[in-house]
Amino acid sequence: MRALSFFSSVSARASLIAACTLSARSALANPMDAFGFGSRGAAMGNAVSADVTDPSANYYNPAGLARSKPLDLEVGYLHAFHALELNGKRSKVDDVGGMVIGLGTGGKVLKIPFGFGLGVHLPDARLSRVRALRQEEPRWEMYDNRNQRIYLAANLAIAPTDWLEIGGGFTFMSSTEGRLDITGYANILDVTSSQLRHEVDASLTAVRYPQIGARVRLAKGVHLAAVYRGQFQLDLALKARLYGDIMGLTTAYYALEATSVNAFLPRQIVLGASWEVSRRLKVNYDLTWIDWSSYVSPVAKLDVALDIPTPQGGWPGGITPPALPAPLKIVPLRLRDRLVPHLGAEWIAREAVRYDVLLRGGYEYAGSPIPKQSGSTNFIDRDRHTFTAGAGLRVRPRSRVLPKELRFDANFGFSWLPEGTVEKADPSDYVGDYTARGHLYHFGVILGAGFE
Amino acid sequence: MKPIARIQSSFSAVSLALLLAACSTLGTESEPVEGLPTSGIGPFRRLEGMETAGVAPFVFDSEPARYRDPAALPEGDGVLLYAVALDREVERDVIVRTRANDGRAFYGANVDSGHTAPTILRADQAWEGENLSGPAPLRVGNEIWLYYAGRDGVGLARSKDGLTFTKEAAPILVAGDEGIPSAPSVLLREDGTFDLLYAAGCALYEATSTDGVHFVRLDPDLTTPSLDALLRVSAPKTNLLPGEKPPFDTDCLSDPHVTTRITPAGRLQFRVLYTGFASDQTTIGFAARYGLSGALVRNDLPAFSAGLHERGPTTYERGDLLFLYVSLDKKGSRNTFPTIGAGLAPATMHLEKPAAFPESP
Numbered sequence: 017m018r019a020l021s022f023f024s025s026v027s028a029r030a031s032l033i034a035a036c037t038l039s040a041r042s043a044l045a046n047p048m049d050a051f052g053f054g055s056r057g058a059a060m061g062n063a064v065s066a067d068v069t070d071p072s073a074n075y076y077n078p079a080g081l082a083r084s085k086p087l088d089l090e091v092g093y094l095h096a097f098h099a100l101e102l103n104g105k106r107s108k109v110d111d112v113g114g115m116v117i118g119l120g121t122g123g124k125v126l127k128i129p130f131g132f133g134l135g136v137h138l139p140d141a142r143l144s145r146v147r148a149l150r151q152e153e154p155r156w157e158m159y160d161n162r163n164q165r166i167y168l169a170a171n172l173a174i175a176p177t178d179w180l181e182i183g184g185g186f187t188f189m190s191s192t193e194g195r196l197d198i199t200g201y202a203n204i205l206d207v208t209s210s211q212l213r214h215e216v217d218a219s220l221t222a223v224r225y226p227q228i229g230a231r232v233r234l235a236k237g238v239h240l241a242a243v244y245r246g247q248f249q250l251d252l253a254l255k256a257r258l259y260g261d262i263m264g265l266t267t268a269y270y271a272l273e274a275t276s277v278n279a280f281l282p283r284q285i286v287l288g289a290s291w292e293v294s295r296r297l298k299v300n301y302d303l304t305w306i307d308w309s310s311y312v313s314p315v316a317k318l319d320v321a322l323d324i325p326t327p328q329g330g331w332p333g334g335i336t337p338p339a340l341p342a343p344l345k346i347v348p349l350r351l352r353d354r355l356v357p358h359l360g361a362e363w364i365a366r367e368a369v370r371y372d373v374l375l376r377g378g379y380e381y382a383g384s385p386i387p388k389q390s391g392s393t394n395f396i397d398r399d400r401h402t403f404t405a406g407a408g409l410r411v412r413p414r415s416r417v418l419p420k421e422l423r424f425d426a427n428f429g430f431s432w433l434p435e436g437t438v439e440k441a442d443p444s445d446y447v448g449d450y451t452a453r454g455h456l457y458h459f460g461v462i463l464g465a466g467f468e
Numbered sequence: 469m470k471p472i473a474r475i476q477s478s479f480s481a482v483s484l485a486l487l488l489a490a491c492s493t494l495g496t497e498s499e500p501v502e503g504l505p506t507s508g509i510g511p512f513r514r515l516e517g518m519e520t521a522g523v524a525p526f527v528f529d530s531e532p533a534r535y536r537d538p539a540a541l542p543e544g545d546g547v548l549l550y551a552v553a554l555d556r557e558v559e560r561d562v563i564v565r566t567r568a569n570d571g572r573a574f575y576g577a578n579v580d581s582g583h584t585a586p587t588i589l590r591a592d593q594a595w596e597g598e599n600l601s602g603p604a605p606l607r608v609g610n611e612i613w614l615y616y617a618g619r620d621g622v623g624l625a626r627s628k629d630g631l632t633f634t635k636e637a638a639p640i641l642v643a644g645d646e647g648i649p650s651a652p653s654v655l656l657r658e659d660g661t662f663d664l665l666y667a668a669g670c671a672l673y674e675a676t677s678t679d680g681v682h683f684v685r686l687d688p689d690l691t692t693p694s695l696d697a698l699l700r701v702s703a704p705k706t707n708l709l710p711g712e713k714p715p716f717d718t719d720c721l722s723d724p725h726v727t728t729r730i731t732p733a734g735r736l737q738f739r740v741l742y743t744g745f746a747s748d749q750t751t752i753g754f755a756a757r758y759g760l761s762g763a764l765v766r767n768d769l770p771a772f773s774a775g776l777h778e779r780g781p782t783t784y785e786r787g788d789l790l791f792l793y794v795s796l797d798k799k800g801s802r803n804t805f806p807t808i809g810a811g812l813a814p815a816t817m818h819l820e821k822p823a824a825f826p827e828s829p
Contacts, residue, residue, distance in 0.1 A: 103732050105503035154504045320711070394505075439733045443756040444767040449731035450505035 047112050047137055048075050048167060049281070050159070051096050054116060055425035055462040058094075059406020060360025061378020063300040065288030066231055066241035067362075070423075070464065071118025074135030077229035077243045077288070078171035078183030081131030084122035085421075085466040092116040092425075092462030094137070100156055100433070100454035102396065107454075109160050114139035116462065129175035131183070137167035151315040151347055154394035154447060157386060159456075165189060165250075165279070169227070184228035189250060196256040212260065223248055225281070237292030241302075247283040249312055252276045265327035276316035282307040296367070302358040308351035308385035315346045347393050351385040360404075374408040376427070390441045396452050398433035405429075423464035431456035504814070508729060509739045509754055509783070510771035512792045512811030519819045520810065521573045521580070525774065526798055528566060528574040529807035532556055533585070535564070536795035536806040537723075539653075540784040541605040541612065541630075546826070547571050547784045548630060549793065550603035550614065551808060555587065561599035563589040563616060565631060570823040571784055571791045572810065580825040588614075588631055595620040595639050602651040602723075602780075605630075606680075613680060615640075615664070617650040622666060624681060631829070641666065641683050645695055646673055651723045651780075653740075654680075657760075663726065665740065670720035671697035672742060672764070688763040699742070699755050699764040716751035716770055717744025723780045740764055741771055741781040741792075750779045752794060772811050789817060 052058030054072035065077040071090045073080030094116050098109040115138045122131040149155055166189070173183025197215040225246035232240045258270040288302040360378035384397040406427035413422060435453035514525035521527070528535050528549065537552040546569040553564045564585040568574045576585035591600050597619025604615040612630040616623055621642035625633035641649045647669035655663040662677040673695070675683040689696040702715035723743040731737050735758050744753040752772035755764035772778060776796040784791045792811035797804045812819070 102503060102505045107503050437733045439731075439735070442765060442767075443737060443758045444507075444754055444765045446507050446509070446511060446754070446767065446769070446771075447505055448507035448737065449733035449735060451732045 047094070047096070047114070047139075047165060049284075051094060051112065051429065051458045051460075052427075053135060053137070054090060054118060055092060055406055055427040055460045056362075056376065056408060057360075058429060058458070058460055059376035059378060059404050059408075059425070059427035060300060060362060061358045061380045061402065061404050063288065063302040063358035063360035063378055063380070064290075065229070065243050065286045065302050066239040067288075067290035067298065067300050069120075071120040071133055071135060073120065073173075073183070074118060074133045074169045074171050074185070077231060077241050077286075078133065078169075078185050078227060079173050079181040079229040079231040079241070079243075081120050081133040081171055081183050082122065082129050082173035082175040082181040084120035084131040084133065084173075085468065086122055087467040088118075088120040088122075088464065090116070090118035090423075090462050090464040092460055094458065094460040096456060096458035098156075098159055098454070098456055100159065100452075100456075102154060102452055103450050107156060109156050112139070112458075116460065118464075125174075129181075131173040133169075133171045133173075133185075135167070135169040135171075137165075139166060149314075151313070151344075151393045152447060154396055154450070156397065157314075157395040158384075158397050171227070179233040181231045182229070184226065186224045186226055187245075187248075188222050188224045189248065196254070198256075198258045199260050223250060239290045241286070241288040241290075243284075243286040243288070245281075245284040245286075247307065247310060248281050249277045250279040252316075254316075262324075266325050269321070269323040271321040273319040274316040275319075277312040277314050280310075280312050280314070282310050296364040298362045300358075300360040300362075302360075304356040304358065306354045306356060306385070309353050311349060311351040311385070313346060313349040315344075315349075317346065318344055347391060349393065349395060350387065352387065354383050354385050356380060356382045370412050370414065372408075372410040374410065376404075376406040376408065378404040380404075389438050392442075392445065394438075394447055396438075398436055398452055398454065400431050400433050400456075402429055402431040402456075419465040420468040421464075421466040423462070423466070425462045425464070427460050429456075429458045431458075505732070506814060507737065507739065507756070508785075508790060508813075509727070509741065509756075510752075510790070510792065510811075510813045511769065511815060512752075512772040512790075512813045513815035514772075514774045515572070515810045515812060515819070518821050519572065519812075521822045521825070522578055523798075525809040525811065526796065526807050527568070527572050527577065527793070527810045528585075529578045529798060529809075530576075531578075531800045531805050533564075534806050535585075535808050537601055537603065537780045538782050538793040538795065538808045539603045539605055540782045540791075540793055541607065542784060543567070543630075545569060547786075547791075548605070549574060549808075550588070550605050551585075552601050552603065553585065553587070555590065560591060561601060562587045562591075563600050563603045563614070566829050567826050568823075569826050571786050571789075572819070572822040573825045574808075575826045575829045577825070583825070583829075586631065586829055588627075589616065589625055589633055589635075591618060593618065593623070593635065593637070595642075596623065604652045604654050606654050606656055608656060608680065613654075615652040615654050617652060620648065622649050622652045622664070636681065640677075640681055641675060644668075644685060646671070646697070649673070653724045653726045655726050655728060656680075657728075665698070665724040665726045667722040667724060667742075670701060670722070670745075672699040672721055672724045672740070674698050686761065688761065696763070699740070699766060702744075702766070714746065715744075715768070716746050716749065716773070717742075717753050717766075718746045720745035721753075725781045725783065727783065736760065738764075741783065743779040743781065744770075750777050752778055752781045752792070774809070774811070776809065778809075789813070789819075 052062045053075035057064040068076045068080040069083040095113040100107045117136040119134040169187040171185030175181045225248035227245045229243040254274045256272040285305045290300045358380040362376045365375045366373040380402045382400040386397040408425040411422040433454040437451050516524050534554040535551045539550045541548045549566045555562045565588045566574045566585040576583045602617035606613045612627045614625045621639035623639045625635040627633040649666040651667040653665045662680040664675040674686040677683040704718045725741040739756045744751045751770045754771040755766040778794045780795045790813045796809035798807045
């Protein structure tokens with residue numbers, strides 16, 4: 017029973033991170049897309065691609081790392097609550113929570129500003145979750161499974177001129193493969209006398225996708241940015257094999273192989289602008305194009321083999337051998353591409369010699385890419401309006417022991433998913449009509465330390 | 469302090485913060501997603517293990533009485549069940565009544581020793597023949613109306629207490645072009661109209677009435693001259709894929725059980741469970757329509773399939789749970805005999821042990 021102990025052990029977390037850096041395939045979905053990375057960007061509606069030089073640049077725009085401090089560390093925590101409802105009843109979609117760790121380090125190579133960074137989201141509940149559902153079963157497709165992930169990004173950046181920064185790197189995610197073998201002797205009439213051996217083997221393997229970004233200074237206080245994030249999918253492969261003797265009458269062989277895409281992250285292109293309206297006020301705007309039309313349905317494809325020869329003399333009375341499961345016709349899921357606007361502002365509310373107080377706010381609108389579910393599938397989603405706010409404290413200690421700059425940032429976000437109604441075309445659909453709506457709440461806190 | 473020492477001390481502080489954060493969060497198991505939308509009519513699983521007072525999924529069984537054809541009627545916090553039973557003294561099928569406070573422990577069941585479900589209706593009219601079947605109770609004002617099937621059609625009996633009934637002298641629906649009506653299921657709409665579904669000639673039909681006594685047949689397709697059925701048997705399917713199951717209702721349909729609801733989208737959903745026959749198997753199917761009139765659309769997947777010759781569905785809604793009662797075959801001392809078993813929806817829900825048996829039927 018390797019799988020359970022593997023997943024639950026603390027040492028496995030370290031092993032997984034190490035494994036992620038050593039092997040790679042294609043890549044998946046992550047909580048950063050839903051709730052942002054770090055407190056500053058999340059408080060500004062995630063509109064910071066042209067205005068980020070702290071370790072959160074690892075997610076928003078790796079080019080910003082070229083202007084990183086010699087050493088910049090961030091440690092924080094993110095938590096998001098799902099208050100999603102179907103027909104007025106809470107859907108009990110698991111919360112998302114975890115530690116956020118960021119690292120940025122800058123310097124000069126051949127007189128060219130150079131930066132390196134790492135960004136990590138380490139979930140506190142699970143490293144990765146696998147949930148394979150029937151395509152008819154209602155699920156909040158964008159929230160239920162996609163955000164239960166570990167996230168690790170590593171980036172490099174340079175500033176070849178004083179008006180240009182470019183950077184790029186990889187984000188690493190985890191894919192799941194599992195195998196279940198059952199062999200032995202089965203007594204159908206007396207289950208307790210059956211002797212079956214079970215073997216479970218599951219592993220998390222790394223997948224990765226690239227991200228690149230550029231930031232241009234147009235004029236004093238005006239920056240433009242462009243970011244590309246690659247597409248990746250998290251594959252789930254489960255194999256089960258049952259082989260054994262049935263009461264000395266016959267042998268049974270059953271093999272099942274299920275393959276599915278447990279999560280899929282479409283490629284994204286972000287265009288951003290930042291304008292320093294005054295010395296104390298900054299306004300940012302990002303527009304993200306998301307290639308949802310490439311989305312791959314998460315429904316599992318099953319390949320089943322069953323061989324149970326009829327015993328000599330036929331089956332004993334009352335025993336009916338199992339039959340092959342009915343073949344599954346997967347209904348294609350065709351999502352629509354979306355443009356997601358983000359708006360953010362930061363105001364230095366108070367400036368002092370040793371500290372600054374900053375207030376932030378933002379808004380983003382994410383239209384649902386999922387079409388009306390009037391057929392047999394039930395991939396549920398709603399448009400999302402997110403309002404964000406936050407505050408920051410920048411302290412410049414006089415102490416020689418403490419870093420040059422200490423940052424305390426906190427953010428809060430509220431997402432409103434307006435109610436919508438799904439009407440089923442088939443009156444005999446077992447799920448039937450339903451309404452869907454909800455709210456999301458997320459908060460984060462970050463402690464940052466910048467060294468000169 | 470030297471820069472290296474500053475960095476070391478800062479790393480120590482950050483490491484301590486990491487450690488504290490790590491200690492403050494622990495892994496949790498995923499909860500199954502709950503509160504999922506449903507049409508409220510299945511699919512059902514059969515009751516298992518300790519979920520019934522006797523042997524699951526049977527809830528109202530007796531080898532001599534051969535209980536079958538259940539019809540549920542909510543009362544207070546529990547449910548009344550009208551069913552067909554064999555009167556051993558006269559070897560005739562009669563209608564009995566029982567009760568369960570929790571939907572599972574029925575008065576007079578095999579394990580409820582010392583109690584017997586009382587007979588509330590027996591054949592004594594010429595048109596009824598010798599046996600009664602298909603009870604369908606309905607609460608109308610302060611009375612319980614019990615529709616039932618006899619030899620020549622569907623009859624009606626009325627009662628103040630649900631135990632002592634007075635019959636209409638004549639059947640309320642007799643044979644037409646479609647055949648002899650049987651297995652009635654009646655619905656009282658909010659506007660006071662009665663909807664009667666019945667089986668005839670291996671198909672399901674509908675009739676309507678303003679007083680519950682005088683019914684007029686409804687034709688779901690007025691473009692054809694003859695009376696059309698609400699639902700007919702499925703066409704046999706050839707060229708099945710490996711593992712693909714053939715339709716479960718290619719031979720005959722019977723035992724409609726009708727309920728309605730207003731969907732969250734505000735539409736009237738007219739829902740019918742029925743018995744489908746194919747070869748020597750029976751299965752409970754589900755068909756429905758939106759609105760007050762028109763033919764039914766079937767779901768290709770069964771609502772309940774237990775492999776126990778299940779037939780004659782009826783339902784009882786209890787909070788978020790929906791109990792399904794059906795006739796099932798049970799192995800007896802010599803032969804199999806009919807009895808009444810139960811299913812449950814949502815199928816993911818599990819029940820505690822049943823309550824005590826009631827003191828009266």
